[in-house]
Amino acid sequence: MHRWNRIIAPVLGVTGCLVTLSACRESAPDDLIVSQETTEALVFVKANFEETLNRTRGESNLFKLEPISPDGKVTPITDFVGATVLDPCVSFDGKKILFSLRKSGSNTHNIYEIDADGQNLRQVTAGGGDDFDPLYLPDGRIMFTSSRAGDMDEYNHSPAENLYTCDADGSNLERVSFNQSDDFDPALLPNGQIVYTRWDHFGTMNRFPLFFTNPDGTGTFHRFGPHDRNFFHAQPTPDGRIVAIESTEINGDAGPIAILKPEQGPADPVIGGQRSLYWDDLTPDVNTGGAPWPYGVFKYPFP
Numbered sequence: 001m002h003r004w005n006r007i008i009a010p011v012l013g014v015t016g017c018l019v020t021l022s023a024c025r026e027s028a029p030d031d032l033i034v035s036q037e038t039t040e041a042l043v044f045v046k047a048n049f050e051e052t053l054n055r056t057r058g059e060s061n062l063f064k065l066e067p068i069s070p071d072g073k074v075t076p077i078t079d080f081v082g083a084t085v086l087d088p089c090v091s092f093d094g095k096k097i098l099f100s101l102r103k104s105g106s107n108t109h110n111i112y113e114i115d116a117d118g119q120n121l122r123q124v125t126a127g128g129g130d131d132f133d134p135l136y137l138p139d140g141r142i143m144f145t146s147s148r149a150g151d152m153d154e155y156n157h158s159p160a161e162n163l164y165t166c167d168a169d170g171s172n173l174e175r176v177s178f179n180q181s182d183d184f185d186p187a188l189l190p191n192g193q194i195v196y197t198r199w200d201h202f203g204t205m206n207r208f209p210l211f212f213t214n215p216d217g218t219g220t221f222h223r224f225g226p227h228d229r230n231f232f233h234a235q236p237t238p239d240g241r242i243v244a245i246e247s248t249e250i251n252g253d254a255g256p257i258a259i260l261k262p263e264q265g266p267a268d269p270v271i272g273g274q275r276s277l278y279w280d281d282l283t284p285d286v287n288t289g290g291a292p293w294p295y296g297v298f299k300y301p302f303p
Helices: none
Strands: 011-014 017-022 042-047 060-066 073-076 084-090 096-102 110-115 131-136 142-146 162-166 183-188 194-198 210-213 221-224 230-236 242-247 257-260 279-281 297-302
Touching: 042 084, 084 131, 096 131, 110 131, 131 183, 142 183, 162 183, 183 230, 194 230, 230 257, 230 297, 242 297
Parallel strands: 060 084
Antiparallel strands: 011 017, 017 297, 042 060, 060 073, 084 096, 096 110, 131 142, 142 162, 183 194, 194 210, 210 221, 230 242, 242 257, 257 279
């Protein structure tokens, strides 16, 4: 087990969130679709390969959907050949995009930045290891995850990813988390803190709670992590809550969309059936047993 590749293809408006729907059908059931056309655009990755929990390599590129609507126009932003593009992050002013790129013929991912119109590609990070999950910070620096330290995870299968920051030009690089296994999927909260998923191995437990930290690595603490659920791809909502993917699996980051209530408590909310005290499911539970299922699974919510 290593990391999650953010590959967004079909995008639907679902109860106020933009999500990826993975299913064995071309579209979602009508009762899940809320068509709310906007003048905004959505940046996403289209790939010719299926994502897995382990690192996946194949050809992919950045695209734009404008407006955000089932009938919106899809246009390419990049046209790499044989490259793997992952993890787009749009700047606060909407003019630039950070993303992880493995160029054709390369063995490693680095962070790159490009203008929203596809011009002025530049490399931000370099060096050993793989760099993923770039994130613009309010002070002009960039956060990302990287395996560049070379520390092996607790399975001793692959280098663990941790959180790093650097200046906009890639200089003044600093490691800000030190998990023996992976820290990944950082997102910026309105108060300036970072929420991210942390792989807590604990022998055979393999749990994925949410942690909060400051951008400089101080104030790190466990914020939301029930023992019988895992939470992935957390994002803040405009009203100050957190939306994430809820999963009972340790080998999958797909499931129903949940609105979390961390103010109710951080630990094991499923006691005596009181789950609703700690989060609200916005979509139906997901069948991961392989049986036919009309709703598919959900990934990558974005308010």
